[in-house]
Every structure is written in structure tokens, then in C-alpha cells.
Amino acid sequence: MSETAGRPLRADAERSVRAILEAAERVLAEEPGASLEQIAAAANVARTTIHRRFASRQALIDALASSAARQLARAVDDGRPDTAPPLVAMHRITANVLQVKSAWAFALELPSDPGSEAAALHEDINHRCLAVLKRAQDDKLIDAAADLDWVRRVYYALIGESLRGNTDDTDPDTLATRIIDTLLHGAGPHTRTT
Template identity: 80%
Template structure:
């Protein structure tokens, strides 16, 4: 993590960093200008603990962005994008991504600095998305002439709209939302056969 020691952290130090990043997500989602002191209080650690782990506020923000991006990569990987049938992979990945993005909305909403680990992880996710869409096209779930870059943008827009939420969607679980997204992505609003 940016701003942390290069050697691996002890288990208690890893827990401390995790608690700090989770608290930073909660606090900064409500107040993006919150102080390191406010984050320390929410994490249940001393301010000096944060400063020991992160040289400055931006180092903590960078670590937060990287940690969230890693969780997003794990969410995609858990959907078995290379081995599950494409329709199953699309559904699993979508449900997993909805969970991670809703839990880490602040961190995943940050623009990734070019050249950062977070930016590289987001680029890898985008490539993985195209690969899954290519597999879906090979399975005839997507028209062979479809522009996969456009389909990817539509997919991301559907994810974003689901994450923004609507009063009618209150209480819907991520599997239901994922099914809606995939149904809309693959079939649009046209009549069903």
C-alpha cells in the first residue's frame, strides 16, 4: 500500500490498516473533507496510528483507492470469468461488483491517478469485462456484429444506475439487481419471443 512500510505487515498491523481504511470509507463517504482525526476516531485508533501507517492524507486516500480496486478485482475473479458459462459469469460478476461498489462507493468513485496500482487494476477489470463479453458473443448471447466497447459502456451505465438506487428498488438484493442488469443488457426492452 502506498505510504505503508515495504515489508509485509504483522497480522495486528494489517487489521489496523483494514480498520483505518474501512473507517475512511465510511467517514469520507459522508464528508469528503473529514480530517485524519475524525477517521482515527471512527477506526477506534489513535491519530498517531494513522500517521504511522500513512505518511499523509493523500497516502491514505491512495491506499483506500487501491484496496477498493483490489476488492473489485477479487469480486470479478470470484465470478469465474474464464471458466463459468458466460451467462453465469456475467450474473455472478455483476452481483459481486454491486456488493463491492455499494460498500466502497467513495473509494471506487475516486479518479485513479494514471500509473497508479488502482488505475492498473481498473484497466485489468475493463479488459476482463471485454473478455467475458467476447465469450458471451461466442455463446450467441450477444449479436456477432455488436460493438463490445459500446456494450461494456452500457453495462457500466446499468451498474451505475442500479447503484444510485431508486425508491422502487428499496430492499432488492444484489442477485435480483444483477438479473435485471443482465436481462436489460442482453435483451433490452424489446418483446420476448
Template identity: 60%
Template structure:
């Protein structure tokens, strides 16, 4: 059985080229969502044929961007050890890491519908890890025993999105990921923490 181009591992230089195209495409499309593959190629400093060889269409490029971004988000979660670190430590570190990564991939992670199977799978794993973390926080008494964890997850994600907007709009004076993570966690736990 032959492997498809998508499954075949890339050489190191080709992998760097693809990563560069994805990162440049994020910047270009964040500024101009209607930008063409030709504009992205020019900004990346590669021939248009290089982009077309790697990505059959603009949609394929956006799918690859989303898959790459969600893999980075998942890695940012995993490095904070959501299953083993103390829940409060994991919650803060994951929040800071996710704010930092998603701030650099706002266009890719903001797509309304994910179509790439890798992006969908990573997205689903991220949600499962978030739910596990919130369960651990609830068991540790950080969240009320009767808190609806589905609602908590949606609120948590909305707070992270607001933190990303805050970081993007504040220029040099914008709070960093750690300060924003503290705001997100304090708001989440203040609203869902044990009643005093």
C-alpha cells in the first residue's frame, strides 16, 4: 500500500517550509481574510507553486493551519500535566499556555467549522482534557460539587477568548499570559467556587 503525500513524512527542510507557510498564512489571513494563495506565497518568500504543491486549495491551507494550531494548543495543555499536576497549578499553567498559543493562531482557531480530521480530533481531545481538568478541580474543592462542568467549560473557554482579545488590543501595555491566566482563573473560580 502506498502512502499519500499527507501521510508521508516530510524532510526537515520541507517541514520547515510548510511550517513557515502556515505561520505566514496565519499573519496574512488575520490581517486580510480574503488574501489569496499567491499573496501568502509572496509574504512567505516562496514560489506560488510551492504553496500549491503543499496545499491543493485555500481551504486545504486553512485546514492545515487549524490542525497545526490545535496540535500546538494540545501540546501546551499536555506540558502543564492536566492529569497529574495539582489542579490549581494545572489550571493556571494550562490557561497561560493556551492564551499564549491561541493568541498566535487567532485566525486558524477561530474558524467556525473544522473540516480537517486531524483538527477535529485534536479539538475533541482538547475538550476531553479540559473536562478532566475541571473534574479534578471539582474533586479538589475548587469548584462547587453541584457545578455544571459543561457550563463551566463553556465559561472557561469564553474567558480565555476574552483574555486573548484583551492581549491583542492592549499593545505593549497588554497584560502577559500569566497575568491574564490569573484573571481567567480568578473569575472562573470566583463565580463557580464554593459558596462562602
């Protein structure tokens, strides 16, 4: 649930904030310099509604970054990174993350201010990713000598490249299988494990 000044929002205000954030994602992805008036029009709300919910354009952008980061964290949680078998967790998390990243590409590319909610969420996601990779390493899916931070960075790059200009295969499960297969086996001949 969203909050304004520490108070939970009513259901109608929550819907309004969600509509504003969704519109901001669409509008700013097309035109990063778009005005609050353009975002309000896309959200089907008055500009004053945006000003009631967000003190400034930057506050709206910060809220957009935090909202997208929360959705990304939920996508990771849904993959059961601590309890599912590592290969299952990696596949499910990857499919979930692909869906969130494709829906919130602009917001998730915003730089996070140190100390912000979005920065803290991204840091937590990085730690959870490393924990899943460590579990995969313990299960001998990843070489024991592999630098897991490097593996994490390669994994993130594979996800990013899968989303750039991908028009042939947009099914998240198919892309997740391809990403995990490439991460664990590279491009050489092998027997598939997923």
C-alpha cells in the first residue's frame, strides 16, 4: 500500500496514485522530459491531483523508481529464492523479472539516489541474487571457482539484452529458459538442464 507523509492511502487515492505512476512510466518512456500536465492527461486525472500526491516532478520520479523497485522485489520473492531448488528459483525469478522489467523499463533504469528506498531495494535484490547463485554453486550448477559477483553481472546483462529489441520471442518462460541455459552452459554444445 502506498503512503503519503507516513499515512496509508484510501483505496480511491491508491488507485489514483497507481494510475499516475503507470501513466508516468508510459509517458516518460516515450518523452523523458514530459511535463506533469502530460502525465496527468495520460493518467486521466487533473494536474492538481498529481500535485496533491507528489510535491514535485522529482518526487513523482522518485515514487516511480520506488514503486518499480518494489515490484521487482516482489517478483524475486515470488520465485522463492530461499526455498525452491536453485534451478527452479532461478527460472521463476528470471521469468518474473522479465515481466516487471518489460513493463517498467523506464523506472528501473532511473539512477537510485543513495539512501533512497529504490537503492535499498536494489541492493537487497543483488544480495538475494548472490544467495541464489551460491545455492546453485553448492548444487554444482555453477563452477566452484566462479566469481559469483561476476556471474550475477553476466546474468543481469543477459536479462537486459533479452529485453532489448526482442520481437521474436517475448514469452517470459521461453526467455528465462534461454537466459538460464546460456548462464549455466554458455554457447557451447551441451545437454539442457532446464
